[in-house]
Structure formats: structure tokens, C-alpha cells
Amino acid sequence: MRVSWHVAVFVFPFGSHATPLLNLVKRITASAPENVKFSILGTAESNRPIYSGAKDDDEFTNIKAYNVSDGVPKDHVFTGNALLEQIGMFINATPGNFEKAMKEAEEDTGVKISCLLTDAFLWFAADLAQKIGVPWIPFWPAASCSLSAHLYTDDIRRLVAANGKRVEMIPGFEGLSINDMPREVLLDNEQSPLALLLHNMALNLPRATAVVVNSFEEIDPALTLDLKSKLQKVLKIIPTPSMAAASKKTSSFRVYDNDECLEWLKKQDDASVVYIGFGSVCIPPPDEMVGLAEALETCKTPFLWSLKDHARKSLPAGFVDRTSGYGKFVSWAPQMEVLASGKVGVFVSHGGWISILESISNGVPLICRPFFGDHGLNSAMVELKWRIGMRVKDGVFTKNGTINAIKLILDGEKEGKEIKENVKLLKGLATDAVKLPNGSSARNFQELLEVITKP
Numbered sequence: 139m140r141v142s143w144h145v146a147v148f149v150f151p152f153g154s155h156a157t158p159l160l161n162l163v164k165r166i167t168a169s170a171p172e173n174v175k176f177s178i179l180g181t182a183e184s185n186r187p188i189y190s191g192a193k194d195d196d197e198f199t200n201i202k203a204y205n206v207s208d209g210v211p212k213d214h215v216f217t218g219n220a221l222l223e224q225i226g227m228f229i230n231a232t233p234g235n236f237e238k239a240m241k242e243a244e245e246d247t248g249v250k251i252s253c254l255l256t257d258a259f260l261w262f263a264a265d266l267a268q269k270i271g272v273p274w275i276p277f278w279p280a281a282s283c284s285l286s287a288h289l290y291t292d293d294i295r296r297l298v299a300a301n302g303k304r305v306e307m308i309p310g311f312e313g314l315s316i317n318d319m320p321r322e323v324l325l326d327n328e329q330s331p332l333a334l335l336l337h338n339m340a341l342n343l344p345r346a347t348a349v350v351v352n353s354f355e356e357i358d359p360a361l362t363l364d365l366k367s368k369l370q371k372v373l374k375i376i377p378t379p380s381m382a383a384a385s386k387k388t389s390s391f392r393v394y395d396n397d398e399c400l401e402w403l404k405k406q407d408d409a410s411v412v413y414i415g416f417g418s419v420c421i422p423p424p425d426e427m428v429g430l431a432e433a434l435e436t437c438k439t440p441f442l443w444s445l446k447d448h449a450r451k452s453l454p455a456g457f458v459d460r461t462s463g464y465g466k467f468v469s470w471a472p473q474m475e476v477l478a479s480g481k482v483g484v485f486v487s488h489g490g491w492i493s494i495l496e497s498i499s500n501g502v503p504l505i506c507r508p509f510f511g512d513h514g515l516n517s518a519m520v521e522l523k524w525r526i527g528m529r530v531k532d533g534v535f536t537k538n539g540t541i542n543a544i545k546l547i548l549d550g551e552k553e554g555k556e557i558k559e560n561v562k563l564l565k566g567l568a569t570d571a572v573k574l575p576n577g578s579s580a581r582n583f584q585e586l587l588e589v590i591t592k593p
């Protein structure tokens with residue numbers, strides 16, 4: 139019997155990957171025995187919230203961070219696509235940078251690493267885990283649809299080569315088209331380091347002791363079943379739907395009392411507000427900003443738009459003043475609280491999985507305008523499979539298309555009503571999965587604890 143466990147957590151430090159993994163770890167520490175220690179291996183940048191939170195927050199008990207190299211040479215100047223270049227340099231520094239930090243964490247704690255809990259992108263952890271004889275538990279922060287698309291990369295590429303259009307070979311994807319698949323699935327590995335990385339991930343995931351997916355089983359039973367047949371163990375786990383209320387310690391909650399956008403929301407009618415937020419990196423091109431703005435001005439429904447100051451220059455002249463009676467701009471919004479307020483009637487989103495999950499958790503329908511990665515596939519699922527919203531026409535904001543979408547969902551009789559009912563239904567399933575003692579998410583969470591603390 140072990141006297142203590144040491145879980146090394148590997149962070150993929152880009153996009154919105156780090157936060158859900160860290161949230162999972164915090165949740166595990168709240169339920170795991172005291173003698174399970176967690177070492178977070180991330181870059182200085184992705185570890186920053188841990189260093190700043192650890193001082194005064196007891197939710198960081200048993201968690202310690204170790205910096206891994208980001209692979210960027212000293213004095214390097216980024217040109218072109220800085221994000222892709224950063225990802226490339228980071229990947230080139232693996233696995234050496236993680237091995238170094240693992241050694242440091244073992245020396246520091248005096249406990250050998252007993253398990254690797256890693257972002258699924260960091261598939262090389264399969265080899266490291268095998269080398270030291272411990273379980274590998276990859277975490278997929280996105281939806282199961284995109285995970286399935288990657289697992290079926292070879293089949294989808296064969297379909298493309300044969301000029302096929304419909305992705306019918308994946309259970310749960312009936313009716314979806316090649317164009318809905320993440321771009322990396324369709325790219326040539328030789329040309330795209332990210333496509334190569336995701337393909338390698340797909341080839342190695344069957345070696346994992348358990349794959350944790352940031353979702354819940356009931357949202358797409360056919361995909362869940364198929365994933366379970368392809369992988370050793372699939373544990374779909376979501377954070378509590380009422381996360382905003384439950385976790386008073388999250389940084390976004392601290393601004394609750396004095397946050398003006400929540401004050402503004404309080405004054406609105408229930409389910410009347412159009413909330414617009416495209417995550418931290420996506421901004422629509424100028425002509426689409428104009429189309430969206432003109433649609434809002436025509437509908438005159440109350441709207442809350444989370445938009446960085448520098449992006450407001452694309453709005454039509456005088457728009458902010460003309461709409462000040464019913465529109466509100468913020469440069470950042472506490473999204474979970476906004477969606478939980480009961481005031482939002484529709485969420486205009488980029489189709490990122492975290493946003494969709496937060497929308498479902500609060501029973502809010504979606505209008506999606508996908509940008510990259512899994513956005514297109516998530517948005518197709520929103521419209522065609524889960525039927526909890528719709529994509530903007532032809533994937534771009536136009537004045538008319540946006541007016542139609544807003545009207546259909548907010549005032550719509552038949553289709554809009556169905557969409558609202560469907561998202562309420564999914565909210566109920568998500569809540570049950572987490573809250574019921576025998577709910578799927580609750581059971582899977584217990585199973586994850588068992589895998590981590592295996593004697």
C-alpha cells in the first residue's frame with residue numbers, strides 16, 4: 139500500500155486549455171485524501187494564476203507549480219503568426235522540458251510520481267508514463283465530437299481522398315459534412331505541426347489508462363458509446379453547472395457585487411438580453427462587426443457585448459451612443475454569472491466548447507459564428523444534433539442573417555420554442571449528471587479518484 143501519491147499534471151499552455159484542467163485538479167484535491175500531492179507542470183505564464191492564488195487561497199492545498207521551459211530562445215522576436223510559432227517552439231522543447239520539471243518535483247516533494255494527468259495534446263506522456271510504470275490519464279478539455287473527429291482522422295482523410303462529403307462512418311455524426319470537421323483533421327501532417335500533434339494524440343490515446351473528457355455522457359450517447367469502444371476507459375466529467383454560485387472563491391466571483399454589467403443585467407427582463415462574447419482571441423472582421431451591429435440596432439433588443447476596447451473601432455460611427463438606451467459594452471464579462479443571471483435570451487458565441495458548456499449549464503440557446511479549431515464542429519452539433527441554437531447563415535454575420543437568427547430564437551414560435559425547450563432539457567441532464575449521487579459525471583469522478591489513488 140502506498141503511503142502517498144504524487145500526480146504530475148502536464149499543462150498545454152495555450153488557448154483555453156489550462157483553466158479547465160486546473161479546475162479539475164482543484165476539484166480532485168477537494169475530494170482526494172490529504173496524501174495525494176499535485177505538481178502542476180506548466181510554463182511560467184500558464185502557472186501565473188497558481189503562484190498568485192496560492193498565497194491566500196485554501197483551494198490550492200496540496201498543489202504546487204513547477205515551471206517548464208516554453209522553448210522560446212532568449213531575445214526571440216515573433217513575426218507572422220506568433221501563436222503558431224509559440225506552439226511550435228513549445229512542442230520542440232518537449233518532452234525534455236517536462237522530464238526536467240518531473241525530476242525537480244520528485245526531488246522537492248521526496249515522493250516519486252505515481253500518475254501523469256496531462257492535457258491530451260501532450261501525447262508523449264504515454265511514453266513517459268510507460269517508462270516509469272505509472273498510469274497515463276489524458277484530459278480532453280473540449281467536446282467529445284472533436285475528440286471523435288481526431289480519433290477517426292485516417293478514415294476522414296480517406297473519405298476526402300475518395301471525394302466523399304458526408305461523415306457517416308462515425309456513430310453520432312450522421313448528417314454532418316466534411317466541412318464541419320476541424321481543419322487539422324483534413325490537413326497534411328507534413329505541412330502542419332498542429333495536425334501532426336493531433337494525429338499522434340489520436341494514435342496514442344488507446345494506450346491511456348483513462349481519458350477524461352470535459353463533457354457529460356447524456357449529451358451525445360452514440361458518441362459516448364463509440365469512444366468507450368475505442369479507448370480503455372472514458373470518464374466524462376463536468377464542473378458543477380451552478381459553478382458560479384458554488385465556487386465563491388473563483389476570481390470572477392470576487393467582482394460580483396460591484397460588477398456593473400451584472401447590475402445592468404438585473405434591470406433587464408428575464409431571458410430578453412442578447413449576450414455577445416467571442417472568447418479571448420476571436421474578433422469578427424470589420425464588415426461582420428458592422429452587420430452584427432446593424433442587426434442589433436434594428437432589433438432594438440437589449441444586448442450585452444463583451445468586446446475589447448481596441449476592437450470597437452470597427453463599429454459603425456455613433457453606434458455606441460445611439461444604442462446606449464438598451465445596449466451595454468464591457469471589455470470583459472464574468473461569463474458564467476452573466477449566463478446564470480436568467481436575463482440572457484440568447485448567447486452569440488464563437489462556438490468554443492467552454493462557452494457552449496456554460497450556455498447549456500444555464501439553459502441559454504446559442505447563435506454560433508465559428509472561427510477555427512473545433513468551433514465549426516461544435517456549432518454544427520449545436521444546430522443539427524443537440525438543436526439548441528443555430529449557426530449564422532454561411533458562417534458570417536450579415537445584417538439580415540443576424541436579425542433572422544435573433545428573431546427566430548427570441549420570438550420564434552415553433553423552431554425557436556423547440557430550441558429553448560431542448561437547451562432546458564440538456565441543462566437538466568447536465569445537472570442530474572453532476573448532482574445525483576448516481577449521476578454519470580459524479581460516478582465518473584469517483585472512478586477517476588480510484589484510478590489516481592490505486593494502491
Ligand SMILES: *[C@@H]1O[C@H](CO)[C@@H](O)[C@H](O)[C@H]1NC(C)=O
Nearest residue numbers: 181182183185186187189205
Ligand atoms: C515560475 O514562474 C513564476 C511566474 O508564473 C515566477 O514567479 C517564478 O519565479 C518562476 N519560478 C522559477 C523557479 O523560475
Ligand SMILES: *[C@@H]1O[C@H](CO)[C@@H](O)[C@H](O)[C@H]1NC(C)=O
Nearest residue numbers: 436536537538539540541542
Ligand atoms: C434584407 O431584408 C429586407 C427585408 O426583409 C429585404 O428587403 C432586403 O432585400 C434583404 N437584404 C438582403 C441583402 O438580403
Ligand SMILES: *[C@@H]1O[C@H](CO)[C@@H](O)[C@H](O)[C@H]1NC(C)=O
Nearest residue numbers: 570571574575576577578581
Ligand atoms: C439514479 O437514482 C435515481 C433516483 O434514485 C433513479 O431514478 C435513477 O434511475 C438512477 N439512475 C441511474 C443511472 O442509475
